[in-house]
Amino acid sequence: MHNLPTWLAKYTASLSKENLHHAYLFYGREGLGKKDLLTYVSNTILCESSNLISCSQCKNCKLILSNTHPDLHVILKEEGKKNISISQIINLREKIYESAFLGKNKIISIPNIESMSRDASDAILKILEEPPKDTFFLMSSNFIHQIPSTIRSRSIEIEITVPSFNECREWLSESYSENIDLAIELSNNRPLIAKNLMDLNILELRSTFIKDISGIIKSGKHIVNISEQWCKELETLPLKLEWMSYILIDAIKHESANEHADVLSDSENITRYLGENSDIFNLHELLNKTNEIWNLFSGDTNLRKEYQLQSLFVAWESELGISSL
Amino acid sequence: MKFTAEKSQIVDSLQNAAAVAERRQTIPILANLRLKASSGKLEVTATDLEIQIKNYSDLLSIEEEGETTVSARKMSELCRSLPDAENVDFLLKDGKLTVSSKNFHGDFATISADDFPELEVNEEQESTEVQSGALKRILTKTSFSMASQDVRYYLNGLLLELTEGELKGVATDGHRLAVSSSKAEGNDLEMRNILPRKAVLELAKLLPPEDTPIALLVGPTYIGIKTEVLNFSSKLIDGKYPDYEKVFPSGDPLPLLVGKETLQSALSRASVLSNEKYRGVRFELSKGSLKLTANNPEQESAEEVLEVDYQGTDLEVGFNIGYLIDVLGSLEEDTVKFEFYGEDSSCVIKEPDSEKEVYVIMPMRL
Numbered sequence: 001m002h003n004l005p006t007w008l009a010k011y012t013a014s015l016s017k018e019n020l021h022h023a024y025l026f027y028g029r030e031g032l033g034k035k036d037l038l039t040y041v042s043n044t045i046l047c048e049s050s051n052l053i054s055c056s057q058c059k060n061c062k063l064i065l066s067n068t069h070p071d072l073h074v075i076l077k078e079e080g081k082k083n084i085s086i087s088q089i090i091n092l093r094e095k096i097y098e099s100a101f102l103g104k105n106k107i108i109s110i111p112n113i114e115s116m117s118r119d120a121s122d123a124i125l126k127i128l129e130e131p132p133k134d135t136f137f138l139m140s141s142n143f144i145h146q147i148p149s150t151i152r153s154r155s156i157e158i159e160i161t162v163p164s165f166n167e168c169r170e171w172l173s174e175s176y177s178e179n180i181d182l183a184i185e186l187s188n189n190r191p192l193i194a195k196n197l198m199d200l201n202i203l204e205l206r207s208t209f210i211k212d213i214s215g216i217i218k219s220g221k222h223i224v225n226i227s228e229q230w231c232k233e234l235e236t237l238p239l240k241l242e243w244m245s246y247i248l249i250d251a252i253k254h255e256s257a258n259e260h261a262d263v264l265s266d267s268e269n270i271t272r273y274l275g276e277n278s279d280i281f282n283l284h285e286l287l288n289k290t291n292e293i294w295n296l297f298s299g300d301t302n303l304r305k306e307y308q309l310q311s312l313f314v315a316w317e318s319e320l321g322i323s324s325l
Numbered sequence: 326m327k328f329t330a331e332k333s334q335i336v337d338s339l340q341n342a343a344a345v346a347e348r349r350q351t352i353p354i355l356a357n358l359r360l361k362a363s364s365g366k367l368e369v370t371a372t373d374l375e376i377q378i379k380n381y382s383d384l385l386s387i388e389e390e391g392e393t394t395v396s397a398r399k400m401s402e403l404c405r406s407l408p409d410a411e412n413v414d415f416l417l418k419d420g421k422l423t424v425s426s427k428n429f430h431g432d433f434a435t436i437s438a439d440d441f442p443e444l445e446v447n448e449e450q451e452s453t454e455v456q457s458g459a460l461k462r463i464l465t466k467t468s469f470s471m472a473s474q475d476v477r478y479y480l481n482g483l484l485l486e487l488t489e490g491e492l493k494g495v496a497t498d499g500h501r502l503a504v505s506s507s508k509a510e511g512n513d514l515e516m517r518n519i520l521p522r523k524a525v526l527e528l529a530k531l532l533p534p535e536d537t538p539i540a541l542l543v544g545p546t547y548i549g550i551k552t553e554v555l556n557f558s559s560k561l562i563d564g565k566y567p568d569y570e571k572v573f574p575s576g577d578p579l580p581l582l583v584g585k586e587t588l589q590s591a592l593s594r595a596s597v598l599s600n601e602k603y604r605g606v607r608f609e610l611s612k613g614s615l616k617l618t619a620n621n622p623e624q625e626s627a628e629e630v631l632e633v634d635y636q637g638t639d640l641e642v643g644f645n646i647g648y649l650i651d652v653l654g655s656l657e658e659d660t661v662k663f664e665f666y667g668e669d670s671s672c673v674i675k676e677p678d679s680e681k682e683v684y685v686i687m688p689m690r691l
Contacts, residue, residue: 059445063440068441070372093476093478099545099547101375101442101444101445103446126476
């Protein structure tokens with residue numbers, strides 16, 4: 001079984017098998033490996049060894065490896081559904097009040113617990129209030145503020161923080177050799193996002209992004225084309241919006257008249273230009289709007305993404321574009 | 326693995342096991358049966374992670390011992406449709422299980438038996454012997470009263486109580502209660518465990534109705550039933566069963582004797598015109614007669630007077646027809662005995678001269 005990367009290993013240090021709480025809630029930004037941590041902790045709890053490790057020798061570990069462990073219940077959003085539904089929790093309830101199949105611990109693992117419906121989280125709360133014995137809830141979320149406080153108060157919350165640049169580089173250099181620093185910088189030290197970027201051909205992605213943005217600011221043409229194109233590449237959409245925020249933040253840094261502002265190097269031309277030529281209040285306002293839409297896209301939304309993007313681009317164009325100056 | 330069997334030897338155990346195998350298939354291997362050929366026998370295992378069943382059957386010959394898993398549905402369907410009294414050869418080679426008879430030849434995909442989650446029984450367990458027929462009777466006479474998907478999870482099962490000299494099953498869903506008991510002599514094990522709903526229903530089907538001794542194995546988280554050809558195990562519901570003794574009404578009973586079939590047919594007539602949701606029927610009792618009335622929100626009503634053996638005071642009380650019909654369907658004698666304790670109290674139903682099965686139904690306010 002794989003070992004945890006260094007930046008995650010410290011979170012398991014405080015856990016020991018004799019002293020486990022019945023519910024843990026891991027939270028933090030996307031791309032920090034919370035799911036890996038969840039899997040790791042559940043495997044170690046199920047493993048027959050007395051320490052928090054998974055030996056990959058015992059029957060429990062073998063069953064986990066073949067995805068057939070009877071006492072490990074992973075609750076995920078069902079395909080085509082908007083959220084984790086109450087019926088999934090009712091099914092779960094039947095299983096967890098029975099003794100464990102292998103006679104020991106039971107694990108309920110819920111990654112993305114924010115995607116539970118209201119009814120489902122109420123039902124989970126009932127279980128958390130009086131948990132059956134030898135049953136452990138492991139939950140994780142990218143959006144801790146969307147979790148009902150009733151659930152939070154019954155769990156031990158563990159915040160997963162962003163690892164240092166060096167930790168990221170060390171981990172990434174195991175599998176890649178080029179462009180590591182850029183990927184870490186662009187993903188804001190989030191290793192899994194950085195890894196994803198490396199797989200997606202980071203240089204091309206970034207240069208297209210810069211071309212798109214400068215196009216919007218310079219001419220305001222192709223807004224419709226660009227928004228359609230971005231919406232086709234759904235996977236990178238939240239990231240691109242995050243990068244848009246960075247551009248604004250970097251521009252604000254330039255505006256604050258610091259000669260050696262710590263900004264992303266490959267977009268420095270744009271940000272310096274914006275910093276020197278835009279009103280700082282406009283920049284802040286635009287930053288708010290960009291963040292709003294970025295937030296919207298990170299969760300589930302029924303709104304048409306193209307329209308939202310187009311309105312954002314129009315705002316950028318009219319506030320920052322050459323014509324407005 | 327390589328062995329030969331006659332169709333009739335293995336078809337029953339394959340079908341019994343296939344009934345347990347998971348159909349919804351959240352974990353693919355649960356849709357499979359594990360076949361294990363060793364020491365002259367074929368062991369067929371199936372589980373849905375709640376219960377597990379192992380069937381043993383004799384084989385004609387084993388050339389090479391071994392184990393594997395194959396699709397439960399396909400294997401049982403195939404064996405059922407093979408001609409009777411035909412010899413079937415099984416051969417596991419390169420991950421394929423080849424099944425061949427006189428003219429037929431088929432290859433099955435397999436999953437390694439190492440990945441099969443077998444119910445672990447490594448805890449201390451005690452064992453005793455009970456009669457198969459008695460246990461089967463207890464389960465079938467009470468299982469209809471179990472709750473299903475109730476928040477009170479301990480009601481979604483059946484309480485099996487074994488005390489010195491007595492084996493007892495109790496099921497309730499909060500509105501009705503069923504208790505069935507039988508003698509279990511020579512037993513020195515005491516236990517009180519809740520069997521999950523699925524285990525009860527499956528076991529009621531599997532147990533042979535004759536009175537043959539079977540081994541009952543009990544551990545803290547597990548219960549097992551063992552016969553020569555069957556090894557059934559189930560998890561237990563981890564909870565405290567409510568004190569059901571308190572449910573029995575107290576006071577002086579007002580007994581009523583009535584023919585079972587007469588009442589059954591009267592109730593099914595009344596149910597047509599009763600409220601479809603609540604299914605209430607009113608019992609109006611006076612000396613020697615029982616008047617049943619039912620009505621629904623559409624102002625339709627039914628009324629029927631039965632001649633009964635009743636000597637008590639006049640009484641009016643309402644019940645759910647469904648619960649009454651379930652109980653009557655489970656009693657065997659031609660006459661049934663009701664015991665009433667007043668308008669707001671539950672009634673007790675049993676056979677006139679037997680305390681083996683006792684049913685309690687809560688009244689309804691109509």
